[in-house]
Amino acid sequence: MNLSDLDSLAQVSHPILSLYLEGRSKRSAGGRAALNSRPWLKKQAKLLAAGMNATERKAFQAQFDRAETFLKSSPVNTPLAIFATEGKWICLHLPSPASNELQWGTPALTQIRRIAEEQQRLCIIAVDRAGARFFHYELGELAELSAMKFEIDVSQWKRREHGHMARRNTKMPHGPLRDAFKRRMDEQYKHFFRHIAERIKFVCASEHSAAVLLVGPERMTKPIESALPREVRDRAVLIPEDLARIASAKLQAKLLPKIAEWMRRFSEERAARLLESTRGSVVGFDETLAKLQNGRIGTLLLVRGLDAPLRQCINCGEINRSADPVCATCRGPRRKVMLSEVLEDLAKRHHTRIEILDPDAARKLAQAGGMGGWLRQPTLVGRARSS
Ligand SMILES: [Zn+2]
Numbered sequence: 099m100n101l102s103d104l105d106s107l108a109q110v111s112h113p114i115l116s117l118y119l120e121g122r123s124k125r126s127a128g129g130r131a132a133l134n135s136r137p138w139l140k141k142q143a144k145l146l147a148a149g150m151n152a153t154e155r156k157a158f159q160a161q162f163d164r165a166e167t168f169l170k171s172s173p174v175n176t177p178l179a180i181f182a183t184e185g186k187w188i189c190l191h192l193p194s195p196a197s198n199e200l201q202w203g204t205p206a207l208t209q210i211r212r213i214a215e216e217q218q219r220l221c222i223i224a225v226d227r228a229g230a231r232f233f234h235y236e237l238g239e240l241a242e243l244s245a246m247k248f249e250i251d252v253s254q255w256k257r258r259e260h261g262h263m264a265r266r267n268t269k270m271p272h273g274p275l276r277d278a279f280k281r282r283m284d285e286q287y288k289h290f291f292r293h294i295a296e297r298i299k300f301v302c303a304s305e306h307s308a309a310v311l312l313v314g315p316e317r318m319t320k321p322i323e324s325a326l327p328r329e330v331r332d333r334a335v336l337i338p339e340d341l342a343r344i345a346s347a348k349l350q351a352k353l354l355p356k357i358a359e360w361m362r363r364f365s366e367e368r369a370a371r372l373l374e375s376t377r378g379s380v381v382g383f384d385e386t387l388a389k390l391q392n393g394r395i396g397t398l399l400l401v402r403g404l405d406a407p408l409r410q411c412i413n414c415g416e417i418n419r420s421a422d423p424v425c426a427t428c429r430g431p432r433r434k435v436m437l438s439e440v441l442e443d444l445a446k447r448h449h450t451r452i453e454i455l456d457p458d459a460a461r462k463l464a465q466a467g468g469m470g471g472w473l474r475q476p477t478l479v480g481r482a483r484s485s
Contacts (some may be wrong), residue, residue: 101144102470112157112181112184113154113183114161114178114183114186114203114205115181115182115201115274116179116180116201117179117180117181117199118178118179118197118199118210119135119196120177121175121192137322142198142200143162146158147159159182169182179210190239191354192210193213193238193354193357193358196209210237213237218364218454219234219306219307219308220234220309220311221234221235221309222311222313223294223312225313225318225319225322226315228342228343229245230246230248230342231244231245231342233349240346246297248287287321287328288321291321291325294325296328298310298326302330307332307333308453309364310331311335311356312334312335313337313339313341313342314340314341315340316336319336319338320336335360337353339352352479362399362459366456366459366460367462369401369455369459372463373463378472378475379470380394380395382466382470383406383467387469388422390444390445390448390450392475393474395473396450396474397450397471398445398453398469399453399455399470399471400441400452400453400455401455401464402455404457405436405437405438406436407436407437408437409424410433411430412430413425413431417435
């Protein structure tokens with residue numbers, strides 16, 4: 099599931115049932131009854147159905163029953179999105195909070211789009227002696243991309259060194275032969291690791307991955323990590339667990355908590371690094387917003403959920419928090435806008451990357467205005483021109 103799948107959902111001609119459930123929040127674990135969404139769901143369904151004609155109500159009821167049956171069989175404790183229509187069923191375990199919502203007709207995609215935009219995309223590789231499996235993580239789901247099998251090519255060695263032995267049995271050779279065998283195995287592994295590293299680089303670029311998770315025994319993940327190009331290696335995380343052989347669904351169940359943990363740590367580290375830095379960075383709402391509009395920010399760090407009422411000059415476009423109805427720069431009239439309405443556009447226009455951080459993990463940045471960024475280094479071209 100990714101954003102283009104959502105677009106395809108919007109093309110479906112049948113009416114679609116869209117359901118978001120907030121799930122059981124961490125804070126009230128154990129308080130099950132308080133968070134049971136079933137009464138809400140029933141009431142909402144009744145309200146929707148009341149406005150439908152008989153045919154439509156029948157179609158709606160069929161999809162609603164499907165969702166109810168599903169929810170009965172698998173109690174929800176994480177935020178969830180369901181899209182159901184004749185012949186189609188999509189259920190997503192959402193990685194960040196959602197609000198309860200039930201709709202019928204065109205798919206309700208606002209919440210999921212917001213969540214998708216906030217989420218980091220990850221490239222995940224599970225590796226063991228048999229090979230490597232590649233996954234793309236987005237929107238709380240793992241999608242398997244491809245696999246690489248580790249195959250040892252022994253044909254060359256047999257001929258040259260111990261062909262007469264190896265042809266009869268496949269036992270490990272002894273003594274000096276074993277050393278040679280081991281050396282060649284190591285070489286083949288090295289070769290294999292380099293191949294994996296190449297593929298990781300490719301996947302990261304094509305899927306816009308924010309980070310790489312290398313899952314497997316460290317004797318395998320470490321050499322892969324060191325074979326990565328620097329810009330990818332800086333974003334690599336090792337998870338020392340042997341999960342390469344298990345089925346995708348199980349792997350996902352095992353990895354999701356680790357990904358959530360990684361996201362929290364990522365937020366913490368990114369925010370701490372920004373706040374500690376003494377140069378090349380900016381922190382604070384107004385300063386960051388101004389520098390963003392000057393095109394000075396390469397990467398913008400933003401705590402999730404940050405929003406604020408602003409004003410934008412209709413004439414020159416300048417945006418800030420001042421309540422002045424007249425632009426200080428060009429005296430043009432100013433209109434009210436929300437940060438959330440203009441941010442994406444600003445970032446796009448200035449080629450700024452946005453990193454959304456967990457507000458709990460990045461609490462200090464949240465307290466410092468919720469926004470900051472890494473400035474672009476002045477380029478040599480720019481310097482040459484100005485001198
Ligand atoms: Zn202006």
